[in-house]
């Protein structure tokens with residue numbers, strides 16, 4: 001069952017109560033690969049759009065950068081044969097012209113493009129006056145404003161059918177994901193843009209096959225409007241993103257096993273957002289305490305060093321430098337001077353206690 005709001009935001013997708021499913025390979029590699037994948041995905045009629053990357057933005061030159069416009073002809077064939085609509089990523093005005101010429105039904109903006117307002121504006125200028133739907137992936141970095149900026153640029157260009165794709169955010173720390181989902185960001189977008197459909201791309205969030213179903217279900221539980229998932233007839237041999245692709249048969253199984261829940265009301269969405277933010281706080285607190293533990297280990301090593309050389313524990317000049325550094329870095333991070341001083345005093349007291357224990361140890 002759909003509530004009114006969900007219905008409104010997916011009206012133009014004509015889903016008839018279903019969740020939107022977009023699938024296909026990360027990259028188009030050959031006509032055979034495209035047709036084989038499309039035919040398999042079309043079984044059961046659950047996949048609404050067939051996707052394939054034709055131009056691939058790669059981090060390093062020399063990787064497979066896509067077949068280019070020739071592949072659009074293969075997609076066109078897949079569409080004619082299976083009836084699935086087709087969607088490709090566009091990153092330049094030239095891509096837009098080629099895609100439209102080939103009858104592509106929906107364009108999507110990749111994460112590496114959404115980060116760049118110049119690139120987004122160029123594409124927005126290219127589609128101005130065209131009646132083409134556009135899906136906008138989140139930017140690679142967790143900067144919600146860039147995502148919003150891209151929506152506004154396309155709206156200003158007169159695009160009325162805009163969808164959002166949550167594909168996670170890159171993160172340098174330790175994480176089990178290829179791109180951390182940071183669910184509170186897409187939820188905030190859903191609250192800010194209640195009229196835009198939001199779908200999830202578990203493939204690029206996970207970076208592997210094992211967590212796909214779990215992440216897709218989480219998105220559905222959060223009242224997302226659908227999923228974009230990569231599929232390939234021979235995933236291990238895929239020319240890009242091999243680890244995260246699944247065979248079309250497995251893809252259909254993942255879709256079939258998704259449990260659709262009663263659509264959530266707005267206040268539930270907000271409550272959910274609160275829970276996610278609290279989860280985020282808990283995660284940060286764990287990191288914070290782990291880092292403080294590490295700091296204390298270093299303080300203890302200093303304690304042993306001072307003891308061996310018979311140096312006093314408290315060195316006034318060093319302490320003053322530490323406090324000043326804390327205040328400066330704290331201010332850069334939006335923390336008040338008072339808070340930074342209280343925090344470093346508490347940490348420093350604990351270090352001194354530890355060092356005193358070391359001084360008092362008898363060998």
Ligand code: PEP
Nearest residue numbers: 026053110111112167204
């Ligand atoms: C893709 O969909 O294959 C892709 C390149 O995704 P993203 O822009 O999310 O990295």
Ligand code: MN
Nearest residue numbers: 026230240241
């Ligand atoms: Mn990919």
